[in-house]
């Protein structure tokens with residue numbers, strides 16, 4: 001068998017290479033089994049745009065590249081309503097910025113659109129998923145398919161308005177639902193979806209309150225939405241519609257969609273929500289319902305695959321600066337001061353890494369992707385002692401999912417089935433105090449947990465733009481007849497992805513990436529193992 005697992009033999013070890021933490025185990029089981037474990041991680045963690053082929057590729061086959069690309073094209077093909085309704089006939093788009101039709105409530109048999117308008121996206125337009133041609137698997141962050149790092153173009157579908165649409169606006173009832181935890185920008189996305197739907201001519205737009213739960217809880221009623229209702233909602237954080245974890249099963253949700261006559265569903269949420277959205281899409285197909293289900297990835301943790309970043313992440317990093325700066329001021333102003341800041345990041349340390357990079361005030365950054373010791377000669381505490389001796393103060397930034405192996409397992413899950421973690425921030429604070437007392441060195445330890453404060457703020461300017469474009473593209477995707485897709489930023493362009501491709505596992509910080517290396521350069525921290 002000449003599969004990739006046999007193809008790559010030797011890859012050099014990095015002397016200071018990071019030890020992989022528990023969270024990588026699911027990646028190593030992948031079919032693309034490189035021999036060097038940290039390379040497996042580098043190849044599959046999708047720090048940016050890597051992906052795992054569904055089939056083993058025989059690299060001895062002279063046609064492997066063509067086969068690989070065919071496989072890729074098939075995997076990234078967007079599910080379309082015509083898959084189940086082959087005779088569904090499209091109509092010219094009602095989205096035309098030149099004509100802005102229809103204006104009033106009545107819809108004649110046809111819609112006037114400007115034939116000369118060239119503002120549409122062709123269904124064959126594509127965006128390049130990977131933009132670096134690595135010349136060696138040893139290049140930092142390399143994502144290679146074969147040992148020669150052969151250049152293989154991988155294209156995904158460009159997002160945007162299509163010239164032909166598969167829904168008549170007067171027949172649409174659109175619903176928006178926001179699930180999971182809060183994230184800056186939810187209101188911006190809701191607002192933009194509503195505004196864009198109205199431009200297409202949709203009149204029936206509703207919000208489902210409190211996540212998927214709103215589909216089954218009889219006490220909760222639909223929220224009518226219009227441009228007027230959403231006009232200023234982006235000026236505050238949170239979600240106009242409310243959020244929740246857990247809720248009804250897919251069958252009940254689809255029954256509810258049928259009862260309510262909803263045929264466009266916009267689902268804003270993270271990995272779990274998207275798994276739900278994909279299941280809803282599949283159930284609608286099974287029941288032969290003409291429903292378009294479109295996701296918009298919402299995760300402050302930035303843990304969705306294949307995308308440059310998700311909305312709310314930038315805002316979180318920016319807001320985290322305030323906490324880090326306070327920790328720094330406290331630590332710097334005290335004799336032997338130590339400031340500890342805990343940031344969100346269940347399995348991915350992106351917020352902690354980027355906040356560390358941007359603040360320039362952090363000495364130790366701890367993320368879920370990398371194991372660390374607190375105690376012992378190479379542990380965090382001994383480095384803190386060194387920092388107090390040499391700098392006089394220190395700042396630690398820790399992601400909530402880091403160091404969970406050091407804590408007692410809670411075995412508790414939330415309503416969505418996510419494991420409830422032990423508090424690593426509090427643990428580090430306590431252990432730090434204990435350690436310095438034991439060694440008889442004065443240390444003034446201050447702990448800051450700004451997590452929920454960060455999550456509740458409104459989106460900053462850059463996220464505001466991201467939300468706007470994602471919201472618009474979600475609506476374009478639905479009218480284009482796609483379903484079971486989500487929208488994301490890909491190498492500064494906007495693309496549609498089949499949902500399963502972006503949620504097969506959480507996107508993680510790649511310890512071999514340049515970004516993590518830059519973070520280490522910035523903090524000057526050693527390996528804590």
Ligand SMILES: Nc1ncnc2c1ncn2[C@@H]1O[C@H](COP(=O)(O)OP(=O)(O)O)[C@@H](O)[C@H]1O
Pocket residue numbers: 179180181211212213244245246247269270271272273274275276277279298299415416418
């Ligand atoms: N595998 C799954 N299949 C279907 N629905 C899911 C799945 N995982 C989570 N959900 C539902 O998605 C919603 C949000 O999930 P959660 O994990 O809390 O947040 P997020 O979407 O941000 O990851 C919850 O209502 C939950 O019941």
Ligand SMILES: O=P(O)(O)OC[C@H]1O[C@](O)(COP(=O)(O)O)[C@@H](O)[C@@H]1O
Pocket residue numbers: 179180181182270271298299300301344345346400414455
């Ligand atoms: O207290 P809650 O609502 O469970 O939220 C905590 C979780 O929310 C997050 O910010 C994001 O999680 P989701 O993407 O699942 O919403 C995690 O970082 C954190 O673990």
Ligand SMILES: [Mg+2]
Pocket residue numbers: 180270271272418
């Ligand atoms: Mg989640």
